[in-house]
Amino acid sequence: AFNFSAGPAMLPTEVIMQAQDEMLDWRGTGMSVMEMSHRGPEYTSIATEAEQDLRDLLNISDDYAVLFLQGGASSQFSMIPMNLLRGKSTVDYLNTGAWSQKAIAEAKRYAQVNVATDSTANRFTTIADQADWQLNSSAAYVHYTPNETIHGLEFAEIPDVGDVPLVADFSSTLLSRPLDVSRFALIYAGAQKNIGPAGLCLVIVRKDLLGQTLPGTPVMFDYKTHADNGSMYNTPATYSWYLSGLVFKWLKRNGGLEKMGEINARKASKLYQAIDGSDFYNNPIDPRYRSWMNIPFTLANSALDKQFLQMAADNGLLTLKGHRDLGGMRASIYNAMPEQGVDSLIAFMAEFERQYG
Numbered sequence: 244a245f246n247f248s249a250g251p252a253m254l255p256t257e258v259i260m261q262a263q264d265e266m267l268d269w270r271g272t273g274m275s276v277m278e279m280s281h282r283g284p285e286y287t288s289i290a291t292e293a294e295q296d297l298r299d300l301l302n303i304s305d306d307y308a309v310l311f312l313q314g315g316a317s318s319q320f321s322m323i324p325m326n327l328l329r330g331k332s333t334v335d336y337l338n339t340g341a342w343s344q345k346a347i348a349e350a351k352r353y354a355q356v357n358v359a360t361d362s363t364a365n366r367f368t369t370i371a372d373q374a375d376w377q378l379n380s381s382a383a384y385v386h387y388t389p390n391e392t393i394h395g396l397e398f399a400e401i402p403d404v405g406d407v408p409l410v411a412d413f414s415s416t417l418l419s420r421p422l423d424v425s426r427f428a429l430i431y432a433g434a435q436k437n438i439g440p441a442g443l444c445l446v447i448v449r450k451d452l453l454g455q456t457l458p459g460t461p462v463m464f465d466y467k468t469h470a471d472n473g474s475m476y477n478t479p480a481t482y483s484w485y486l487s488g489l490v491f492k493w494l495k496r497n498g499g500l501e502k503m504g505e506i507n508a509r510k511a512s513k514l515y516q517a518i519d520g521s522d523f524y525n526n527p528i529d530p531r532y533r534s535w536m537n538i539p540f541t542l543a544n545s546a547l548d549k550q551f552l553q554m555a556a557d558n559g560l561l562t563l564k565g566h567r568d569l570g571g572m573r574a575s576i577y578n579a580m581p582e583q584g585v586d587s588l589i590a591f592m593a594e595f596e597r598q599y600g
């Protein structure tokens with residue numbers, strides 16, 4: 244079966260099999276990883292190696308702390324203003340979809356939010372040219388969502404925001420292709436899409452920005468707490484961290500992010516071609532900003548949605564139902580989705596159209 248869930252999403256089969264092999268007894272220690280003390284030598288080696296592998300994959304310099312946190316990407320919506328305002332009162336946000344909106348709503352509790360561009364009027368199907376954005380050079384930071392998981396709208400380029408620190412919610416696209424981390428002040432990503440199981444959120448943050456939190460910030464919401472303690476101020480999500488480490492090794496074995504990028508570009512392009520080549524299926528997103536990871540599409544007749552989903556599931560193509568806000572279908576095709584899964588979906592779509600279109 245191929246699982247097109249937006250998250251928690253498919254993990255590489257090899258990784259799950261390795262975890263299964265090691266489940267009861269990790270490398271002769273007589274312990275499962277989930278039973279280990281996070282401060283013991285065994286787990287410390289797992290945690291350190293995972294961080295190093297992530298640093299290697301993304302070429303992350305020592306100027307950045309890499310944090311393995313809990314609370315999901317949603318906690319970052321508040322932690323970011325709490326940590327990065329640094330005495331300033333205004334922040335810039337780009338509104339390109341449902342996740343941008345959530346980040347904006349939370350930031351408004353702490354700062355004056357300037358929405359520099361807003362795709363609401365076009366129903367989050369395109370992004371205005373940067374020349375038309377209203378950026379504010381005195382903003383504490385600019386926040387954007389490189390890939391909107393629900394709408395399937397993705398920036399093709401990293402925005403150029405000059406000297407203002409750039410902050411990005413990479414939850415549904417980190418590790419899908421190479422990324423120049425040095426362009427960012429802070430990157431965060433919930434793990435449950437391209438990284439590993441739910442329960443873990445990665446934060447990659449420039450160290451020079453730490454230690455200037457808003458008065459009253461809880462110690463657990465201060466990035467410096469976690470940076471100073473190797474993400475072990477409290478008990479971390481040990482098993483999710485371990486599994487993410489196995490995913491990083493899988494990525495390294497399989498050609499790293501360059502190779503992933505090639506495969507992911509091909510997978511997405513095939514599926515969009517199939518949709519565009521048919522009068523029965525439709526994807527509304529401006530082709531310049533189509534997501535490589537989350538591809539929503541509708542059928543010409545929504546009365547057939549149920550049947551489409553049932554027949555897809557009967558063919559081993561799972562979780563294609565669209566987000567409840569948009570309806571229709573959504574195929575999430577993260578790193579762990581083999582190209583063969585996309586080929587099977589395309590073949591099924593063609594056959595369904597032939598029968599019902």
Ligand code: PLP
Nearest residue numbers: 315316317342392412414415433
């Ligand atoms: N941001 C984006 C882009 C997402 O796709 C999601 C979850 O799907 C979130 C934030 C929220 O993540 P979490 O559920 O880990 O808080």
